[in-house]
Amino acid sequence: MDEAVASGTATTPAHHSRSAILDAVRADRTGAVAVRLLQLAHADDPFVRREVMALLHSLAPDGPWPEAAEVALARLSDADEQVRRRAARLVVRTGRQDVALNALGELTDPVVRSVLADSLGGFVSHLRADSLPSVRFLAHLETLRAAPPQQWHALDRALLADALEAARHLRSVGRRWGSVLFRLGRERHTYALAARLLAGPGTSDIGAELAREACHDWRAAAVELLPLLARQCGQVVSPAAAKALTTASISEAAMRTHGALAATVPFTPYPKVRGSSGNPPPSFSCPSAAALLAARPVGIGRLAHAPEIxxxxxxxxxxxxxxxxxxxxxxxxxxxxxxxxxxxxWLRHAGPTALPRLLALMTPHLSEYTVGEYYLEGLARMGRQALPALPAVTALIDRRTRIPVNDSTRDAETMLDERLLAAALDARHAIDPHGSHSATTSPPLGPR
Known part of the structure; x- marks a missing residue:
């Protein structure tokens, strides 16, 4: 085990040594492997101590383990910052919120106190007068989550006052803030706060993080915030601003509106999603189509190029x-x-009487990120016959927020929503090309 921990394979996902260690400890927390793992938490090599903290963190959800909690407490004063960070998270992970709160009140190390407060979440909302800005920031943020609207602006001011100093010990201050604002539905306030942070001395990166989070959450955010990001950056673009600009560039509406301005700033736009190969679908003659179907069973469930056949x-x-x-x-x-x-x-085969049943099958899936594009393309091919589905298509277009999706990155999730939006706009144009049945003519570009 010592070699696996020292080499890093013990924390490598799916590595056999990691699996062996975790299985042995889970089988017997008083056994030789568990005892040795706890001993290695005091090794001379800081890398080994970091690896042990990571392994213990993986094992913590399996149930109370007082010995691991004691090891984590002992390492809160470790000479290595990463060990201290991991130990602080482990203290909370082991379910010892009371111990973590006591340590938060007794310790002076700003790194450890910040990580403890971050890991404790809602348990720190009462620490709004703490001496450390990062703890105060987290406390005010937790308070904001459940605060009534009449308290929002006072909490915003407190968060603004501590944001810069809090960022010294907390990662992603702007993203955290943006996530809470989104859950409260505070779209316009988010844009105003992002603008203020972008323009403030020393807080532009926090503003960029907040702007990026807004672009992930609200469709109109990129149109609103891309020009602020571009003008603030000029020719010197920080990593945080570059990420925010890349995210904002996913929005077709933003690039259509502010593309010329964005082109003056050195950043990497989000890559365009590759569509089909560009080759037209194969064509079939009536005899070849009939022969192909004759070779397939009646109960067929899948068929390539079925619409063409x-x-x-x-x-x-x-x-x-x-x-x-x-x-x-x-x-x-x-x-x-x-x-x-x-x-x-099928509509072409069965005629208009089949339309209600088909639309009842199709419209519930329009906002599903895995298949929504295909259903919208299907409605587009139906043309004006799909007019009864127009309200569902328009509702998808008129959404203020991004559709909840699940992909590898937040940018990829935002792109999926953009693709659904583009497909919905195409479908609406095909169904109602002159806009005579819809009051909305374009996706929303500005905040309400």
């Missing part, structure tokens, strides 16, 4: 009973991309 048959005349059954199964068997692509073809 059935479209070729419908161009030549009505479907046979067997072909119609195949198209029915592809359309109604299960939700997803296949259903979205085949629904317009």
């Amino acid at each position: 059935f479209g070729a048959l419908l161009d030549a005349g009505p479907l046979t009973f067997r072909q119609a059954a195949q198209l029915y199964n592809l359309t109604f068997q299960r939700p997803g991309r296949m259903q979205a692509g085949c629904a317009p073809v």
Whole structure:
């Protein structure tokens, strides 16, 4: 075990040595492996001590382990800052909030006190008069989470007063603040605070973090904040500002409105998502389409290029009973991309009487980030026949907030929302090209 900890493999995900150590400790917390792991927390090498803290952190959720909590407390005064940080998180992770609060009140190390306060979350809301700005900032932020609107501005002032000093010991101060503001629905206040921080002496990076968080949360944020970011940066762009500008560039509306200004600032725009290969879908003759379907079962659930295949048959005349059954199964068997692509073809086959059932299947999926684009494309192919679905499409366009999605990064999640928005705009134009049935003509660009 000593070698695995010293080499770093003990904290490498999926490495066999890590699995062996974790399994042994979970099986017996008084066994030789557990005892040795606790002993290594006092090793001379700071790297080893860091690795032990990380392993203990992974084991903490498995239940109370007083010995691990004692080790963490002892390492709060470690000479290595990373060990102290990990030890502080471990104290709280072991479920010893009372011990952590006592340590927070007794210790003077700003790093340890900041990490303890951060890890304690709502337990520090009463420390708004603490001597350390980072602790006060976290306390005011926790208070803001549940504060009534009449207290918001006073708490904002307190947070502004401590933000710069708090950032010395806390990471992502602007992101944390933005997350709370979003949960409170304070869109316009977020833009105003970001503008103030961007313009303030020494707080521009905090403002950039807040602006970036806003762009992840609200669709109009990039249009509102990109020019502030660009003008504040000029030709000298900090890492925080560069990240914020990259995130803002995901917004098509922002780049359409402020693209010329953004081009004057040296930053890397978010890469455009590659679409299809650009090659047209294959074409099928009626005989080739019929032969292809004849070789497939009636209960088929998936079929590449199904719209083109059935479209070729419908161009030549009505479907046979067997072909119609195949198209029915592809359309109604299960939700997803296949259903979205085949629904317009079924409408063409079955006629207008099928429309209510098809729209009832399609509209609930418009805002789903995994398949929403396909359903919106399906509605677009239906054209004006899909007018009854226009309110659902317009509601998707008129959202103030980003659609909750799950992807590898916040920027990637924001891009998924942008793609859904673009597909919804295309669908609305195809359904109602002259805008005669919708009061909204473009996505919202400014705050309410």
